[in-house]
Amino acid sequence: MLCLPRLPSPKVIVEPSHACGSGMSACASRILCARSDVQFSAHRLARERRSLAGTFDPTKSTRLEDRLAARSSAIGIAWSITGTTDAVGRPALAIEVSGLVPLECQRCLQPLEWTVDQKTVVALAGSEDEADALDAESDGEVVLAAGPLDPLELVEDELLLTLPYAPTHPEGECTAPLIQASVQAP
Numbered sequence: 001m002l003c004l005p006r007l008p009s010p011k012v013i014v015e016p017s018h019a020c021g022s023g024m025s026a027c028a029s030r031i032l033c034a035r036s037d038v039q040f041s042a043h044r045l046a047r048e049r050r051s052l053a054g055t056f057d058p059t060k061s062t063r064l065e066d067r068l069a070a071r072s073s074a075i076g077i078a079w080s081i082t083g084t085t086d087a088v089g090r091p092a093l094a095i096e097v098s099g100l101v102p103l104e105c106q107r108c109l110q111p112l113e114w115t116v117d118q119k120t121v122v123a124l125a126g127s128e129d130e131a132d133a134l135d136a137e138s139d140g141e142v143v144l145a146a147g148p149l150d151p152l153e154l155v156e157d158e159l160l161l162t163l164p165y166a167p168t169h170p171e172g173e174c175t176a177p178l179i180q181a182s183v184q185a186p
């Protein structure tokens with residue numbers, strides 16, 4: 001169970017329109033914009049079964065930069081957010097992220113390309129109380145969507161949850177000699 005509360009953002013667009021210049025209704029059917037700096041109504045997206053999509057560069061994210069290999073050049077992670085319902089019919093978002101993320105192997109400290117291919121369905125809560133209730137009764141993720149949401153924040157959250165804290169190359173592909181941990185018996 002995981003609740004992801006959203007901090008209110010200073011930029012709230014009352015009539016959502018997408019960065020591509022289309023209105024939300026035209027854009028939300030299938031948008032592929034290079035950037036997405038708008039907020040959207042998650043409940044409306046769920047109700048209308050529409051989707052948002054774009055690419056996201058984690059090297060530009062202050063929340064993700066610590067997790068990436070140093071001096072990463074720009075990368076593009078494909079994302080989409082689709083309005084849907086969860087297993088019991090409540091409004092939800094299906095969040096998909098996929099791409100290669102440059103991480104650093106924690107054994108040899110050499111670059112490591114980590115494949116992300118994640119699809120998560122998050123239930124929508126209209127209030128803190130509803131978020132608590134949903135959280136208590138389901139194993140899935142719950143997102144507080146009392147107001148407009150920033151799609152890239154949702155994508156960032158998914159990446160933060162899916163990226164390993166201590167990634168290592170697969171056995172046999174790591175250049176580091178095995179480090180002998182010296183464990184002293186008390």
Ligand SMILES: [Zn+2]
Pocket residue numbers: 105106107108109110168169173174175176
């Ligand atoms: Zn390694």
